[in-house]
Amino acid sequence: MRKKIVAGNWKMNMDLQEGLVFASSLNEYFRDKPSLKAEVILCTPFIHLPGVAEIVKNGNIFLGAQNCASEESGAYTGEVSANMIKSTGAGYVIIGHSERRTYYHEDNKLLNKKTNLALSNGLYVIFCFGEVKEEREEGKHFNVVKQQLDEGLFTLSKEEMKRIVLAYEPVWAIGTGLTATPDQAQEMHKYIRELVSEKYGNDTAEQLTILYGGSCKPSNAGEIFSKPDVDGGLIGGASLKKDDFISIVEAV
Ligand code: PGA
Secondary structure, X not given: OOOOEEEEEOOOOOOHHHHHHHHHHHHHHHHOOOOOOOEEEEEOOHHHHHHHHHHHOOOOXXXXXXXXXXXXXXXXXXOOOHHHHHHHOOOEEEEOOHHHHHHOOOXXXXXXXXXXXXXXXXXXXXXXXXXXXXXXXXXXHHHHHHHHHHHHOOOOOHHHHOOEEEEEOOHHHOOOOOOOOHHHHHHHHXXXXXXXXXXXXXXXXXXXXXXXXXXXXXHHHHHHHOOOOOOEEEEXXXXXXXXXXXXXXXXX
């Protein structure tokens, strides 16, 4: 059975003190839940990583960053490398989030480079992709997703693919309150799994965790996660509210 995951993407929210208090309270809650069906990952801003790593080290929660540099090390003022992330105790990094693609002009080629660096530094990658509203309206969403995967990810070896989690996030659903219907999510996730199967074989495709992201909340998570090719979620806004995040994790 492939792994189910619910990852919280805090984005640029909470100062250090708020983040540590929040992580502690989630850690306490999940520590006593050995029967959890989903792996819980918190993807925090860089500055929270060492503190949250300390908090979750005796618990059930995993830790990730939201981005990493596209270079190994050196004179890149303001950047944080994959190796630095790894050294905090984090195990995951989100790469290719639509906010990075849109606001920071990160293209498939750059994201491919970041993914390779993250993997070679021992991180697991949560690789995000998805179409914008116009692309869906014009019926181009399958082609867009295929190109994002072909260029961003499908240069990896089969071994490397084992360290990848995919996150399909239709851009029109992120932070908008609009959610893909469970059938729309399933249709795309099934297509994604077929693409992976064509490239890497059925075993790799069947083992791959594919998350849905975009306005997931307690009221819709259960139905979306019940679809056979949806293996959990990447949660933005609702991951900042303890009760909502817990309900979403427990919906798996
Ligand atoms: P949202 O964000 O849940 O607030 O829509 C999801 C994401 O950006 O990962």
